[in-house]
Amino acid sequence: MDSFSSVDFGQVFAGRRVLVTGHTGFKGGWLSVWLQRLGAHVTGLSLPPDQGPGFFDLCGVEGLVDSRIADIRDADAVHETLRDVDAEIVFHLAAQPLVRYSYRHPAETFATNVSGTAHVLDAAKSMDSLRTVVVITSDKCYDNREWTWGYRENDPLGGTDPYSASKGCTELVANAYANAFFSEPDGPRLATARAGNVFGGGDWGEDRLVPDIVRSAFSGTPLDIRSPSSIRPWQHVLEPLSGYLMLAAALTSQGRNYAGAWNFGPDVSGTVNVRELAGMIQKFWGPEAPKLIFQNEEPSAEPKLHEAGILRLDSTKAQTGLGWKPRLNLPEAINLTTEWYKAQLDGADMLSITRSQIDHYNSLMSETLLSNQVTAAQ
Template sequence: MFDDVYNGRHVLVTGHTGFKGSWLILWLKALGAKVTGIALPPETDPHHFGLLKLDVESHFIDIRDEKLVREQIRNIDPDIVFHMAAQPLVRRSYRSPLETWATNVMGTANVLDACRAAERLAAIVVVTTDKCYENNEWVWGYRETDRLGGYDPYSASKAGSELVAASYRKSFFSSVDAPLLATARAGNVIGGGDWSEDRLIPDLVRSIRQGKPVEIRSPMATRPWQHILECLSGYLMLGQKLIERDAAFAEAWNFGPDREGNRQVRHVLDAIKQQWPSAEWCDIGQVQAHEAHLLQVDSDKARQRMHWKPVWTFEEGIAATVEWYQAWLERSNVVSRAQLDRYVAHARARELAWAGSFTS
């Protein structure tokens, strides 16, 4: 896969104990990468990172600690960095705005500044979010050239991290032999192993365990839903291009679903209930903080220039998510690797170039 560029390479993943990060290190290990992680200890119990039981060198530090970040990155001396560590929750950002700004903006600056001294480093992928755009509630998707912004502290801080990345790319990573730096913006990500607070599917799974309906604030809100493996395939493709020293890819990229993946919250819940009849929800009609009603991203740039596209349909992504949680709740099985294998097999069947040949 990915022309075997990750096999044997030293890869640093910040935020590797989180939902996205844990799935990424699973995939990187399958690709033969030598993975090291920097993150805070997992905040939830259970957590996907622990369930995977992967042999990964982990350093539990706060990316707001400039000295420790600099020291660890110098010692690790990676070939490529995937920077995912962040405060990722909108409602938490209202409760803890300074933590959010410090982590997402200064934390990103600390990581990038430390990367300046990494001797072997060839590539950096900074993962942000589709919420970094100034949301005008447009019916069309936002493109990478649209204005950055953000209403809540989380969204605005992720726009800030985009500006930090752009500044470092121009100021410090612009020479011919400098690491290539790109940013990646994905939509609403679903999949097994997420137990974060105030997220739709983790809240629904908790409600199923408790035998009561999940309370929904904005069932009519529309978001671009995609399975976790979809955006990760984009991140890995982007990393491949940077490792191969193609400077044309050192910029911002959207990785979102096809138009059929833009669904209202209630449609997501109804799709889950079709496969998991015990899933129940109720509309409480109480939006406690500002939340956008309509958000879509345009991923035509990645489709046309990188030849990236989603593998699974909306329904297939929902089915995989339900399958994961049911396997864990009912049998204590962790099916992450099996789902990764199936996803790659489907990508090969659909003749996506990145999939190559795959042996599980």
Template sequence: MEGMALNQLFGNAYFGRKVLVTGHTGFKGSWLCLWLTSLGAHVTGLALAPNTEPAHWSLLGLDEVHDLRVDLRDGQAMRQALQEVQPELVFHLAAQPLVRRSYRESLLTFDTNVLGLVHLLEAIRETPSVHAVVNATTDKVYAEQVIKNGYPEDHPLGGHDPYSTSKACAELVSDCYRKSFFFDGGPRTATARAGNVIGGGDWSEDRLVPDLVRAASTGSILQLRNPAAIRPWQHVLEPLSGYLRLGQALLAGEPVEGAWNFGPASDATLPVHALVSQIQAQWPGLRSEYLPGPHPHEAGVLQLNCAKAARELAWRPVWSAEDTIRHTIDWYRAYYASSRLLSSEDLQDYVAAAHNAGLEWAA
């Protein structure tokens, strides 16, 4: 599975296809652009400038990606961009993605995550070239309730903090446009709900692994807000494989419109303190301590039920918690030791593991 063989993944659905990725300068968007260019897609990115230094997008140097700097909140600029690009498929990842920032900047969060999506969908309505839309939301769209096997897609939507609520609203907006405007020959649409993604190249504020990496690289002590919180930790390539499989199915006319969960392997739904312990085993010298509250509300338990994706998309996670943590920490240690990027190597390793596991998209 090396070199040009990557072009054949996902049934060759992306080779030569015009794809728009919103939020391409962010952590998840930059990895998606790396994968799409490896698939032979003609990729345009639409986003604001990276908001961290360093930034994975900048380090990748993907000069083949058409890089547009457009604010989701500017409806006219959005329409002009889509008219210029004429994409066939849109992956919508642009967002204000941070829970604690959403408490500080609630208006910005709703403006970006809800009205920004409306601007995008209105622009798509005026762009007949668009055949499919994948809107990436979050596992936090569900009304909080402890469920033994995790939230299924038909669990009620909800939200406590402004970020979670804005993303639940984004789910409703997507469903509204699908039913009201895209039902008769318009673009086929789906939403994708993923867990807490980790992996190399994330330097965002208030995210556990970037905070751990900063502490380890400087020899400082990381203060943990909620060490007992349980989250579905997954390598960034896991949900991206789900997004790409979903995009493939939409383009092929499969009956896959609606909402989809893409979560990690069962052994990767862990409390924060367990993840920290496993990272400490990979990066000796990391120190942490509990930071007493009060802190803004965050859900105590988040877990996704991905049976629908396994049954109807033949999708399942590839890497165990150990694999995910090892690749993540190896990436950061290589970067801090020698400025070496392991992103392409991680992609090759992930695809090879999926192929060996017999996943159809990697056949």
């Protein structure tokens, strides 16, 4: 497989019809803005946005895309809502994304993440112009053995909590559709993408570390931090999104060699524990940073929901096959994130702020491409 790094992936999307499920959410909103910036004609399918100051409303995403509201658990609603949509590229991000929520609502989690994926793929495979599908799952789709090394795409799937198991099942559903319906030589191609813990401006999800810290900063109230020693592969939202875009571009322009599963995780330097990440956010926030209280991790009589202690991804396949790699170190990623939220607090134009951060990231990608070209010519 040749590296995709020599191709300007952005040109692939100009003028194309793209469907993004989950466009009212955090990652789906960022992806929709980026695709619109690249000249794509974006249709979004999702639940209504959550109440409050979310990315979708703050950035006016509804005015940038053809926004359609439906619950992917309802197959008839999905087909009816997408009846007149003939997308060339589909990014499926709509999901129930929270581990702790999955303990409270396990059946809902499976219905959304597993059956919902099948409903979206059913609708997609009936689109005459379809060329590419990228299904976004999670690093938690792996059977986590608490290894210190990163999981590779051919490692076993699994999951001991409802969320993780649902993501493993999502991978199985996607693989079944890829083999049963997207395997013709000249037909559409399907890939899955797995990323770690993502943060960035505009995320207000519940039970998520960065949004909880930002809420604390906005309100001026101290925040209790659970599991401060848990290690996660932290990355800015633009990092995996760039991988999704490169993967879709490769599938669309260069063929089915790019079908299958792909990891998009941070460098080892981006894999730190909760306490370290929270402390870095405090530092970059400045004088008005919230007070953080780290919970005692000694065993207690209270039942505790299982959460992985350590989970890393090996992204060698994406680095060698796509030319993808993280462009932001962890301090840079945190700085971008705190700048976004502080701009919101100051009443700034958040679409303009978002576009400027996307443009900054694009410039980093261009610098890497130029460097690679110079190296290859020497």
